[in-house]
Amino acid sequence: MNFLIIFGGLNLEERYDKGLKNLEKIHPEASKALLESLKDIAPDLGRFVIEFPYGDIYERPGLNLKSREIATIAALTAIGDTKPELKDHIKGALNVGCKRQEIIEVIIQMAVYAGFPRAINGIDIAKEVFKELDTK
Amino acid sequence: MNFLIIFGGLNLEERYDKGLKNLEKIHPEASKALLESLKDIAPDLGRFVIEFPYGDIYERPGLNLKSREIATIAALTAIGDTKPELKDHIKGALNVGCKRQEIIEVIIQMAVYAGFPRAINGIDIAKEVFKELDTK
C-alpha cells in the first residue's frame, strides 16, 4: 500500500490534522476567524494555510516555536502591509511563550534592517494588540 | 556636568566602544571589512553601524543575541537584495550560538511569509557561507 509511504512522517489527513492543531494552539481565536473568512471565497487557501505553514513548517523540529514566532514577527514587520497577520502573530508569540518585551525588541530591531517607519508601525500594531488583551 | 547624564547607561564614547565590541563579537571578520570598505567614502556610515545597531540595539537586554540573529536572518531573507548582509548575519548567528539547522529552518520558514523565491535564494546564500566555513 504505497500511500502509507509518507513524507515527513505524515499522511495527508494526519498532516491536515497536525496543521489544524498547530494553528489552533498558536492562534486559538484567529484560526477560526481566518478559516471562516476564507470559507466562501477561497476555502482551499484556508486549507493550504493549515497544511503548508502549520502542517509542514511549524511542525518541523530543528527550531522551537518561540524562535519561529520571533522570525515571523521580524519578517512581517519588515515586509510591511501585513497588519492582520502581524496582529495574529504577536498574539501567537505570546501564546507560545514569548514575553511582551521580547516582541517589542524584535520590532524595534527592524528599524535597523527595514527602516524606522516599519518599526514604528509595528510598535503601533503591538500596542493595539496589548491593549485588546488587557481590556478583555 | 550635564553630559554625564546618559541615556541607556552609556556616554557617547562608551556607546561607540560597546558597539564596536558587539560588532567584533558577532562578526569578527566582517566588521573589519565593512569599516575598511566605508572608510574612504562614508566613514560616518561605518560609525553609525557601530553606534546604532551594535551600540544601541544589540546591546539592549530583553532579547538574547541568538534570538536577535534569528530575527535579522528572517528579515534579511524576506526583504531581498541583501546578500552581503545575510552572509554576515548567518556567520554572526553561528558565532552567537545558533545551529546551522536553526538558520536553515528560519530561511525555509520565509517561504510562507515572503514567498519561495526569497527562501530558495536565502538557502543558496547559506550554502555558500557553510561551504566557505568548511573549506577554511
Place this chain on the structure above:
Amino acid sequence: MNFLIIFGGLNLEERYDKGLKNLEKIHPEASKALLESLKDIAPDLGRFVIEFPYGDIYERPGLNLKSREIATIAALTAIGDTKPELKDHIKGALNVGCKRQEIIEVIIQMAVYAGFPRAINGIDIAKEVFKELDTK
C-alpha cells in the same frame, strides 16, 4: 508636416483618446473617480495614467486584455499596499472577460511567490469587490 510622423500609430491627441477609451472600457466607474480625485491636485498624473498605461501599454497588440489584467492582479497582489488599485483591476478583469474563479486563482498563486499574507489580503480585497458587485 513632421508631427504627423507618429510612433506606435498614434499622434498625441489620438493617444490620449485611445487611452481614455481603454480606461473607460476596463474601468467604467473607477476612471471617473480617479480623474476626479486627481483633478485639483495633480491633473497631469491623471493625464499620464490615461496616456501611458492605457494609451500606450493596454493598447499594444501582442497580449490580450484578459492576460494583461491577470498580470496586473498578480503584480498588485505581490507588491502590497495597493488596495484601491487592486479593487479597480479586479473589476477591470471581470469587465474584460476574466471569471471570478480565475481572479481567485491568480491571487492564491501569489502565496507561492510573495507569501501567504499578500495572498490572504488579496483574497479579502476580492471578497469586498465581489460583495459590492452582488449587492448592486
Place this chain on the structure above:
Amino acid sequence: MNFLIIFGGLNLEERYDKGLKNLEKIHPEASKALLESLKDIAPDLGRFVIEFPYGDIYERPGLNLKSREIATIAALTAIGDTKPELKDHIKGALNVGCKRQEIIEVIIQMAVYAGFPRAINGIDIAKEVFKELDTK
C-alpha cells in the same frame, strides 16, 4: 481507513508525484538543477517546492497553465531580486505555450505597476534566456 479521505483529490504520495510531473513538464531542466542544489542543505525545501506550488497550485483547475505563468512572470518582475526564478519561469512560460512577445509584453507592462527599473531588469533577463535558447 481514514487516510483514504483525501483533500483536493490527492493523497500525499499522489500529490508529490503530480507535483514532480508538473515541475518537470514546466521546467524540464531547471527542476533537476533546483532539487540537486537543495539536496544537501535543505532537501525538504525541494520537496515543498514539488508539493505546494507544483502539487497543489499548478495542479488546480480554474486557471490554465499559460495564464499561471503570465501571473508568475508579472509577480517575479515586480518583486525584484528574483533573477534565477524569473529565468526559470520565462522558460516555463515558453514550455506551456506562451509566445516570446507575450512574455515581453508582461514584463514591459510592469513598468506601470512596479516602475521602469523592474521592467528594464526583467527585459535584460528575458534577453539572456532567449539568447541561451537560441545558441543551443
Place this chain on the structure above:
Amino acid sequence: MNFLIIFGGLNLEERYDKGLKNLEKIHPEASKALLESLKDIAPDLGRFVIEFPYGDIYERPGLNLKSREIATIAALTAIGDTKPELKDHIKGALNVGCKRQEIIEVIIQMAVYAGFPRAINGIDIAKEVFKELDTK
C-alpha cells in the same frame, strides 16, 4: 576625560538635544504625538528617533534640509505602507521651505521608479495633508 572626545561634534546629551530640536523644527506637531504614542510601550524607540535620524542624520552638513525632505518623501512614497510617516514628512517638507508643487512633483516622479499605484497613493496622502492645513 575621554568622554569629551566626541564624534560628529556632539556628546550624548547634546546629540539628544540637537535631535529633539531638529525634530521639533521639522515636525512641530507630529514630534509630540510620536513621542507620546511610543511613551508607554517603546520609549527607547522614541529616543532612537530623536538621536539617530534627527540627532545624527538631519544634523549633518553636506545636504540641506529641503533636499533631505525631498529624498525622504521620494523614499516613503516608493516603499509603500508608510502613510503616517509620509504625512509627517510632507508637512516637514513645507516647514523647511519646500513648495506644495515641489512635493507633488516628487510624488508624481515616483510613478517612474516605483509604479503608478505608489504615486497615486502618495498624491492621495498629499491631498489629505493639504486639506488638513487649509481647514485650520
Place this chain on the structure above:
Amino acid sequence: MNFLIIFGGLNLEERYDKGLKNLEKIHPEASKALLESLKDIAPDLGRFVIEFPYGDIYERPGLNLKSREIATIAALTAIGDTKPELKDHIKGALNVGCKRQEIIEVIIQMAVYAGFPRAINGIDIAKEVFKELDTK
C-alpha cells in the same frame, strides 16, 4: 486641425525629441547603452523611457533637475535591486550639478527609511561609480 491641440506644450514628435535631449543631457553615455540594449528585444520600452520619464517627467517645471535626481537616488536606494539604474542616476546627478557629498548624504539617509542594508549597498554602488569616473 485638432492634433495641434497639445498637452503639456508638446506634440508626439516634440515630446520624443525633448525626452531624448533630456536623456542625453542627464545620462550622455548610459542613454546610448540602454537604447542599444533594448533595441532588438523591446525597442518600445526604450521609446517609453525616452517619452515618459524623460519627455514628460524630467521636462516638467516645478522641480529642478538636481532635486529630481536626489529624489530618484533616494527611491532607487530604498527600493533595492536597482544597481544599473542607481549607477546611471548617480552619474546623472553629478551631470546636473549634485556634489558627490550630496549623493552620499542621500544614500546614508536611506538607512533611516529603508534600513542599513540598503544604505550600505547604495554606498558600495556610489563607490564603484566614483572609482570608474576617477580612473577615466
